[in-house]
Amino acid sequence: MACDLSALSNLDPTDPEAAQRLLDQCTAALTDPSLWIWAIVFTVVCAAVGALIGKYKNAVARDALLGAALGPIGWIISLLLPAHKPAPKCAACGKTVDAGDKHCRHCGARL
Ligand SMILES: [Zn+2]
Structure with a gap:
């Protein structure tokens, strides 16, 4: 059983343990180290791209923070903001x- 909405809709309402098993599976997916490694690498890459944009806008720290916090949306905001x-x-x-x-x-x- 996967941790998604279809698993939730197919949950057996007569089995009180089914919801707990599904919750345990979803919690296990959140604590999976590969998910966190991927998220950290994605954040660092987004910050690096933001810093690269900021290098041309003369605001490296501002745009690196925007990239780390908002990802590609932060890059667009960095590109739209005026140069410092x-x-x-x-x-x-x-x-x-x-x-x-x-x-x-x-x-x-x-x-
Ligand atoms: Zn002076």
């Missing part, structure tokens, strides 16, 4: 400034 632009830096001192600033808040140089 790094904060502008002062040409004089090299420190990070806000995008609309006219003068550097660290050294006072005109931006």
